[in-house]
Amino acid sequence: MISIRKVSKWYGEFQVLKQCSAEVAGGEVVVVCGPSGSGKSTLIKCVNGLEAFQEGEILINDLSVGARKTNLSELRSRVGMVFQHFELFPHLKVIQNLTIAQCKVLGRKNEEATEKALKLLEMVGLTTHAQKFPAQLSGGQQQRVAIARALAMDPVAMLFDEPTSALDPEMIKEVLDVMVVLAQKGMTMMVVTHEMGFAREVANRVIFMDHGEVVEDRPKTDFFKSPGTDRAQQFLSKILSHGAEQG
């Protein structure tokens, strides 16, 4: 489904991604973690071409993201993305946030798009907020709208870029709950997150990145039981000791 092959990226002299490779099969949930500045957000943004890369290749269903002849807009319309800061469109009501791309990109009729949007709002538990503007919602609610907005395009895969990092602790769960439901429904997901509880619950594999490299790519049980490298071990002990206290 998503195939990342030896991708390298530089900002000027500085190399942010070093020969990164990873595979996400259809229906798989892959969590990408690592210290800040390790390149995980950059990598996931390369997957739908929001960031350019200089070397390597990324294929989504055999379509090459970096190739000139690829219609990038069309490819992106089939890959959902959820951002750290939600990025809902502030001048549009919640319902319009969900319908605008359906109508303008996929060419759906307004009634069809609205019906789809309402179904998805029901799934994320926000039907009553359809006529509000994004700024009238809490962070957790905005992020759930953002997930619904991405799903409205019937994506073949979903990318999550630290979806809970900008949220207050009490709102993290409501967003993760939606993501768990998605994973259980068989959605192909690539998730950059520090939420190891989420990784434990639904991930198939965990990718650990550090200094722009993919250091580990292993099934989640292996990863949590016995991380193969010191760096992953250190990283895990830092974030898990917190998690354990919180229960």
Added chain:
Amino acid sequence: MVTLAAGLDWSIFFKPAFDGSGTYFRFLIVGLEWTLLLSVLSWILAFVVGSMIGVLRTFPGKFLPALGTAYVEIFRNIPLLVQLFLWYFVLPEIVPGLGTLFKQALSPLLQQLISGVLCLGFFTAARVAEQVRSGINALGSGQRGAGLALGFNRWQVYRLILLPVAYRIIVPTLTSEFLNTIKNSAVASTIGLAELSRQSQQLGEFTAHWYEAFIAVTLLYGIINITVMIASRFIERAARLPGYVGGKG
């Protein structure tokens, strides 16, 4: 002050103008109409061109933004009066074909109006461009990314997502730009366009009632600008988003 006030003769505005067009009051109103026509046409040009240049400056890459920057620097840094003389006196002489057509086919009045609109429009466009650019940049790269990620093309991202919010943010500064355009339109008096300040000068010269002429013209400019400000408040309020940038929850 008392003697000055006592010396004012407001009845001058009800006397027939030297050119036989009606009273001097009517004479000033004609000037007001030209000022409004010139300002509004210039503003439309400035808004359209300024938006395009401003958008250009936020494009990725180097060449197109540099093109936008060059435009802004050129039009912002040549004095307005010089620009007007270039449009009115110089360009018709040096542009082959079109220049001759301009001089021969158009009435002097139309020549003045078109020169004035092009001058004020392209000058103000440089300033509008800067505001559009800052409005777009205020939204950060996240909104652009979200639009692209949904499959919008670059043009759609600007039209449907970035510009509608950017314009809302810059309504107040755009208002002051429009007010500037109205005030700057007085520069057209130098090429003989019968706009408000030119008419008041003529009124002064033909009647020697300078004080009355300039008090009246000041009041008229004041009335236009207050009207624009009230209209802009109204637009600002109507476009305000609940819970967002200065909006009410």
